[in-house]
Every structure is written in structure tokens, then in C-alpha cells.
Amino acid sequence: MIKKHGSAIWNGTIKGGSGMVSTESGALDKQPYGFKQRFEGEPGTNPEELAGAAHAACFSMALSLQLEQAGMEAEEISTKATVSMDKVEDGFEIMSIHLDLTAKIPDVEEAKFKEAAENAKAGCPMSKLFKGAEITLDAKLA
Template identity: 60%
Template sequence: MKTSGSAVWQGGIKDGKGAISTKSGAMKDYPYGFSSRFEGKPGTNPEELIGAAHAGCFTMALSLILGEAKLKADHMETKAEVTLDQVADGFAITSVHLTLKAKIPGADDATFQELAGKAKAGCPVSKLLNAKITLDATLES
């Protein structure tokens, strides 16, 4: 499988503007720029998109792993907090922290933690990122 995303940019780093699109059309010419990345202004930024991609990939991978263990989630919600730090040669994504809340009938916490850990290590986005990736998983009753 191959898919794509694209970006366009006009102007300098601080006064410039960009737009991000996905092949599927889920995002089309969605604005991004310095102000949305570093100043909390409207628009998106690469880090939040990576967070959304990682949360989606991890949650889908866990669904597969649960199925292999004869379990099925009633509900799973994952947040991926991406940290962008200034480093010696510029900026780097230095960590991603996944927070998962899940309701899975028939799962005990030990099994849940083991399967969530496998999903964290095995999802394709986790494998792509060269950052410290941590996980807090909560099994809800």
C-alpha cells in the first residue's frame, strides 16, 4: 500500500503560510504556519498530525492484537502527546506519550498491559518514529 500527503508553502518562516492536504481528501488545503506551530494560533502543525497518525495507528494495531487474543473492545480512546524540543542542530521530536483508555470486556489488567505494549512496539508509526515512545493504558470497567 502507498498513500500520500502534500504541503505547499509561500513566504518566509515567520510570515509565510502553508497548506496541508491528504490523498484521501480528509484534509484539503488545511492551513499551517509558524503561528499555528509555535504560537497556538488557528491551523495545524506537523507534530499534531503525527500525533493523530500515531494515535490512530496504535489503536488500530491494538484492535488487531485484541482480536488475536479473542478479545474485542467496546471502546478505545488514545491521545498521542508529541514533544518538539530545541536541540543542538535545530528542533527534534524527542518523545511521544500515548494515553489509552479502553473498555474491553473479559480483559484483565495484566493481559491488557501486555497487549497494549505489543501494539505500541508494533504499530507501523511507532516503528517509523525515532523518538522515545511511552504509554499509559487504563482498562475501564
């Protein structure tokens, strides 16, 4: 079993308070976050942005594996994950995540590329974590 951890500290009220988020690796070390970053577009990080980055990274690695298993190797895989959170009856919920993928792969058949991308979308651990959300994918070759 592989275990990784992230941590957060929050002080104060939801609107007036602030927090810090950190990762085990130190990639994030007491990165500030708060209500304005999350709900009002103020610069800084927020949980949805971090989830999107994690999903994009996981999907990109999963695609690399799928391509390798199909006899292909990408020069570059670039993925952007857009996490959409909506207000629902009992608060907020992540309803959908859209993956925008552009890959540079020499001598590739587009059908094999699309198949590998769909397999990566279905099989990546972050996609499985978000299985309650609709996950969509636009995959194109550069």
C-alpha cells in the first residue's frame, strides 16, 4: 500500500479566516488559501485547483502507461483539468471535471491515441476517486 499525505490548518471563520496547505514532499509548504481564493477568484490556491492539478498529473501518467502498453511514446503530454463545483441543496459539490489533453506523439494513429486517452481517463486513480462527478475529455494531437 502506498500512502502519501497533505495537510491543512485553518484559523477563524469561513469568510474571515485563512488557512495553509502543505504536502508531504514539500512541493507546497504552508501555501495560503481562503474563502476569497475559493469563491471570489482572488489569486491564491484552493482545494478545487489542487484537485484539478492532481487529476491532470495522474491522468498524464496513466496515459503515458497506456501509450507504452500500445507501443507508443509521447514526446509531451499536456493536460489541463477544469474542476466545476456547483451549489447544491446541502452546500457545494464537484459535479464535473473536464480534461483538455494535447499530446505530441510521433507516428501515431489517431484512433489508437484516442483509445489510450479514454483508457487513461477511466483507469487513473484520481478519475476513480471522482467517480461521482462527470469526467469529460477532449484529446488532440499536436
